Amino acid sequence: MVIIVASMIAILPSASSNVYFADDTETNSNTNILDVFFLDIPCDDNSTCEPSRPSHLVEYFGADWCEPCESLESLLSALNFDDIALIQHHPSVLDQTYLNSSKDLFEKEYRLLFIPTLVINSHSLLTGSAQGVELNQSLIDIQSSFEGIIDIMIDNGVLHWNTSENSNLTIWRLEQTEHEYDNRTLPYLAVERITISNTIRQQNITQLLDNPNGRLVFILQDDNFPRSLQSISTGPTGDKAVSELGEKNSIFDMHDGGYDLALGVFVVLFLALLPALVWFRNLQKQDFDEAE
Numbered sequence: 001m002v003i004i005v006a007s008m009i010a011i012l013p014s015a016s017s018n019v020y021f022a023d024d025t026e027t028n029s030n031t032n033i034l035d036v037f038f039l040d041i042p043c044d045d046n047s048t049c050e051p052s053r054p055s056h057l058v059e060y061f062g063a064d065w066c067e068p069c070e071s072l073e074s075l076l077s078a079l080n081f082d083d084i085a086l087i088q089h090h091p092s093v094l095d096q097t098y099l100n101s102s103k104d105l106f107e108k109e110y111r112l113l114f115i116p117t118l119v120i121n122s123h124s125l126l127t128g129s130a131q132g133v134e135l136n137q138s139l140i141d142i143q144s145s146f147e148g149i150i151d152i153m154i155d156n157g158v159l160h161w162n163t164s165e166n167s168n169l170t171i172w173r174l175e176q177t178e179h180e181y182d183n184r185t186l187p188y189l190a191v192e193r194i195t196i197s198n199t200i201r202q203q204n205i206t207q208l209l210d211n212p213n214g215r216l217v218f219i220l221q222d223d224n225f226p227r228s229l230q231s232i233s234t235g236p237t238g239d240k241a242v243s244e245l246g247e248k249n250s251i252f253d254m255h256d257g258g259y260d261l262a263l264g265v266f267v268v269l270f271l272a273l274l275p276a277l278v279w280f281r282n283l284q285k286q287d288f289d290e291a292e
Contacts, residue, residue: 033057033122034148034165035220038085042212049154051218054085056144058135059119061106063092064180068129069116075132077187084139085217087172088189091115096180101193109225122221125229138232148220157206159196163220169196172217173208188215195223 037051060076062069079086089102092115106112110119118126118135121144126134149169152161161169173192176185196203208216 033146033219033221034167035146035163036085037149037152037218039154039216039218041209041214041216043154043209047156051152051154051216053146053149055083056139056142057085057087057121057217057219058139059087059089059105059122060116061089061091061102061112061119062116063090063095064097064182065092065094066115070182072116072118072132073184073186075135081187085215086188087174087217088186090189097177097189097191099190099192102190109227110229111226119229120232122219122227123230125231126233127231128233128235130235131233134233142232149218152218154205154209157204157209159203159205161196161201161218163198165220166198167220167222168198170194170219170221171196171205171208172219173211173214174217175211175214 035053036057037053039049039051043049058076058079060072062073073088076086076088089105090097090099091103091106092098093103112119114127116131118131120126120135120138120142124138124142126138148163148165148167150162150164152159154160159171163169171194172190173194174188175191176187177189177191178185192208194205194208205216
């Protein structure tokens with residue numbers, strides 16, 4: 001029996017290596033982002049810099065230890081970063097580059113389950129093995145309508161911004177970061193997040209401008225979450241829309257088939273070892289009878 005349990009322990013992690021976990025709170029918000037801007041660093045402290053509005057915001061959730069993530073990250077590196085704001089998140093505590101703010105976004109705000117995962121414009125969800133192939137067409141099909149920030153600029157390290165909305169401004173600081181295991185670079189990995197209240201229209205952000213090889217992404221959005229996501233994958237992973245789980249589900253109920261394989265292997269191992277277990281039990285009983 002010990003052998004069987006040990007076998008199951010060895011099998012289950014590998015079968016579920018692309019599974020993360022989710023908050024079980026019911027979805028009660030349809031809030032999406034209102035506006036997005038990005039600014040490539042460096043922006044000199046003594047100069048004026050004006051961020052640009054992208055056509056799309058792409059948020060990628062992955063991990064350095066995640067093998068399926070490598071091919072997707074290669075596809076992401078080919079995007080037009082002059083027109084698309086990409087934020088790469090490491091929500092897993094197993095990563096050296098883990099960021100708690102990315103974990104909160106993954107778990108609490110989007111209530112995601114799997115990595116790798118792509119979220120477009122904080123609304124459209126791509127999961128499964130085909131998400132990289134579907135991304136380019138999705139960026140063509142999805143019509144973004146970013147608005148809400150009237151003007152935004154950085155002058156001598158001070159952020160000036162105005163909005164017609166009653167929403168806060170979130171700033172993600174991104175950096176070029178070396179992959180933990182492979183000889184390659186993640187161009188826009190999230191390393192810090194700050195939120196500026198709607199009532200504050202000027203903020204010194206000099207500390208965010210220090211890294212010469214980074215980018216700032218400014219997102220105008222409400223703080224209400226979890227956020228509603230719409231799956232646009234042709235073959236999504238899991239059997240439920242991850243942002244619309246109304247009932248409490250075990251993670252074992254939301255899988256992509258890996259646990260079926262583990263269960264099958266368990267049954268085979270049990271049947272194979274059953275005669276030996278019976279023999280061992282009889283041998284113990286015989287020794288006990290002789291001792292008496």
